[in-house]
Amino acid sequence: MSSDTLAFGEWDVTFTDGASISSIKERREYTDILLTNLSSSFTNAQLQTEIARFGSASVMRDSRRKRARVRFLDAGVAAAAMIEMDNKRLGLSRVEATLDRSKDTHWIEDGLLLEYDRCQTAAVVSFVNAEEANVALNFNRSMFQGRRLRVTREDETSVLVEELPAIFDPDDLVGFFMAHTVSVTRDYAGDDEETNFLLQSLIREQPGCAHLTLTPLGTGFEEGAAWIRMANDERAADVSREIRGLRPIFLHGNIVQAQRSQAVVWKLVKDQYAAVKSLVENAQFEGVYLIHFAGASETVEIRAISADSRKLRVAKPAMDTIVKGEIWQTDEAPLWDRNWVTEVGRGVIDEVNRVSAAYVYADLAERTIRIAGQDEARECAKVMLQTHLDALDAQRHRIKLPAEIMEYFVEHGMHQLADTLARFDSTIGRSTDIEFRGTDIARQKLYTVIDQCSAEVKIRSVSTPRPTCPVCTTEVVEPLTLFCGHSYCSECLVHLVTSALDFPIECITQDCRHTLSLRSIERIISPLQYRRLLETSFRMYLRGxxxxxxxxxxxxxxxxxxxxxxxxxxxxxxxxxxxxxxxxxxxxxxxMSCEEFQRSKALHRSERLLATWRAERGNDVKACPNCGALSEKIDGCPHIHCPNCKRHWCWECSRSLPRAELVYAHIRRRHNWAAERFLAPLNM
Structure with a gap:
């Protein structure tokens, strides 16, 4: 039994014979949580008792660094324990609980985004005469847009107004004082490090915030911002209520805005970060803060932080491309060769990363090569990688064939390769040897032709009538024989496999249930068709x-x-x-509630368009007799395989049957159908 694994998002899906799914596993299964800020007064025995409430777990404590790692047997239990333990008082301090992401390269964090104005705002308010200026002095200590003003004499016809809000409309101040003109000034307030230290101290004085860590964000000259990571969104909401509205003196009374936000995190190795550093530093997205700093184990963490989820969704795909790199591909499909995951291929990639300024990564699960870095560096890496592929293509390979198959191959098989593969080159050596060179696709085409020749020689060696293809119901042409012994036309077998919606893929000969091996499927179709087939199999699996x-x-x-x-x-x-x-x-x-949404969905524009389209197509569109799903028939035989419920049915009379061979037998007997599509009726 053969198997293959492909990645779909953060899940690894394993396929087996017939392109069916044998297992699905999520890459992200967190069973460890980290506890920090552990008080020395909280003993090991007390910690073990506290953890035992959640189930069996091992605890590894580092008293010197005031932290512990707790390993559970189940990821769900670990997540529940993390939520309950975060900000819980153990002994004399509150602990911070987080999932251990040391093996992750990408994740999302909840937190708070603090934004504040670091400037002292004042205004010179001018009047027409001194009498009006004297009246304005009476506004000292008056409230203006939530701020208590300080008003002093500037000159004979003007006053100086201080303690103003950071942002306001000058026309509002003109109306407030009934003044002639207003001139606003903004002075930078304080040192960055001093401001961050004071703000950190202020936040830790609030209830339940003693262990929080503030991370400054790069901002403009007059504005400041900081990020506080939280265990979850609910915790962020609680802390936001405690912090929101603070007006510290060191910010000249400017309000601190606290908003629940998220951060997308990418963890990069040092070589990868060196390749994309300049791109990250130059990246700018509206409403999104980008920070990067060294993490643990020779890694660098990049965070994109925003309180606006829509703006973060816009920034993420662009940052994914910068950080992970672009997929190396042609116009049709990614450039992939199995050699990249061998020891030789990995050595070539390591050499490219060492010599060029780009970062190259081979992903076996995705069957892709990703190249990150500046445009010139990526082009240089592509040239080096292509040189290696060209060297592989130039290598000669030899296949030994039985004499009778070799004779048929020389007479009938060689011309197929010469007509379809410009880069293919083969040389006939001894009577039973083939020497060839070429790409993976070229080699695959050669193996397919050899399989056809082998099947044809076997068919001709027996005295029985030439077999009939189960798909087109005519004598086989360019045959391929399955392990069960049944033969198909090459094109028919490729069509049967690539159009499959029911898995595992089996031989459709009557009374045969042989499952096609994954290796044989991979051998008869192209790499792009193979990838799409597995994707289709997975999507059909998800439907149920x-x-x-x-x-x-x-x-x-x-x-x-x-x-x-x-x-x-x-x-x-x-x-x-x-x-x-x-x-x-x-x-x-x-x-909208779920019920309201479902009612509105029935009236959606797409439903009206579908009804219009069905009316225009007339008898070319029919509903599945089993589930009602629509099918459009443009050409071909009356056999229909419903992609929704998997039932087989007859287009002519809408009869539903459980298997394809029963439909073929039905349309031959009931509707007198033959392979020539009704042009040559059967005499039965």
Whole structure:
């Protein structure tokens, strides 16, 4: 039994014979949590007792650094323990609990975004005469847009107004004083480090905030911002209520705005960061802060932070391209060769990363090569990688064939390769040897032709009538024989495999249930067709899955899991950051209940367009007799395979049958159908 694994978002899907799915595993299974700020007064025995409430777990404590690592057996238990333990008082201090992401390269964090004005705002208010200026002095200590003003004499016809809000409309101040003109001045207030230290101290004085750490963000000359990481969004909401509205003296009474926000985090190795550093530093996105600093184990963490989820969703794909690099591909498909994951291929990639200013990464699960860095560096890396592929193409390979197959190959097979493969080159050596060179695709085409020749020689060696193809019901042409012994036309077998919607793929000869091996499937179709087939198999599998679903965003390949308890109605996609309603399986429908959304969905424009299209197509569109799903028939035989319910049915009379061979038998007997599409009726 053969198997293959492909990546879909953050999930690894393993396929087996017949292109069916044998297992699905999420890459992100957090079973460890980290506890920091542990008080020395809280003993090991007390910590073990506290952890035991959640189930079996091992605890590794580092008393010198006031932290501990707790390893659970189940990821769900670890997540629940993290939420409950965060900000809990253990002994004399409150601990901070986080999931251990040391093996991750990408994740999302909840937190608070603090924004404040670091400038002292004042204004010179001018009047027509001294009498009006004297009246204005009576406004000292008056309230203006939430701020208590300080008004002093500037000169004979003007006053100086201090303690103004950081942002206001000067016309409002003119109206407030009934003045002639207003001149606003803004002075920079304080040193960056001093301001950050004072703000950190102020926040830790608030209830429940003693262990919070403030991370300054790069901002403009007059404005300041900082980020506080939280365990979850609910915790961020609680702290926001404590911080919101603070007016510290060191900020001249300017208000501190605290907003719940998110950060998308990328963890890079040093070589990768060196390749993309200048791109990250020059990247700018409206409403998004970018920070990067050294992490643990020779890594660098980059964070994109914003309180506006829409702006963060715009920035994320652009940052993904910068950080992860672009996929090396032609116009049709990614450039991939199995050699990249061998020891030789990995050595070539390491050499490219060492010599060039780009960073190259081979992803076996995605079957892609990613190249990150500046344009010139990427082009240089592509040249070096292509040189290695050209060297592989020039290598000669030898295949030994039986004499009778070799004879048929020389007579009938060689011309197929010469006509279809410009880069292919083969040389006939001894009577049973083939020497050739070329790409993976060229070698695959050669193997397919050899399989055809082998099947044809075997068919001709027996005295029985030439077999009939189960797909087109005519004598086989350029045959391929399955392990079960049944032969198909090459084109028919490729069509049967590439158009499959029911898995595992089996031989459709009557009374045969042989499953095609994954290796034989890979051998008869192109790499791009093979990838698309596995993607189709996975999507058909998801249709019947209760908890695992595709992101509703058509441009996103990520998966999400529905909450088994349905306690929470919303989840967030890690790929595109979309908030998804787990009940309706669509992006969040703000302002509408699920029931209201479902009613409005029935009246959606697409439904009206579908009705119009069906009316225009007339008899070319029919509904599946089993589930009602629509099918459009442009050409071909009356056999229809419903992609929704998997039933087989006859287009002529809408009879539903469980298997394809039963439909073929039905249309031959009931509708007198033959392979020539009704042009040559059967005499039965």
């Amino acid at each position: 899955h209760e908890t695992l679903h595709e992101c509703p965003n058509p441009d996103c390949t990520q998966l999400w899991t529905a909450s088994e308890s349905e306690v929470t109605r919303l989840t967030q996609c890690l790929g595109c950051l979309a908030r998804i309603c787990t009940r309706c399986r669509v992006e969040e429908h703000n302002g």
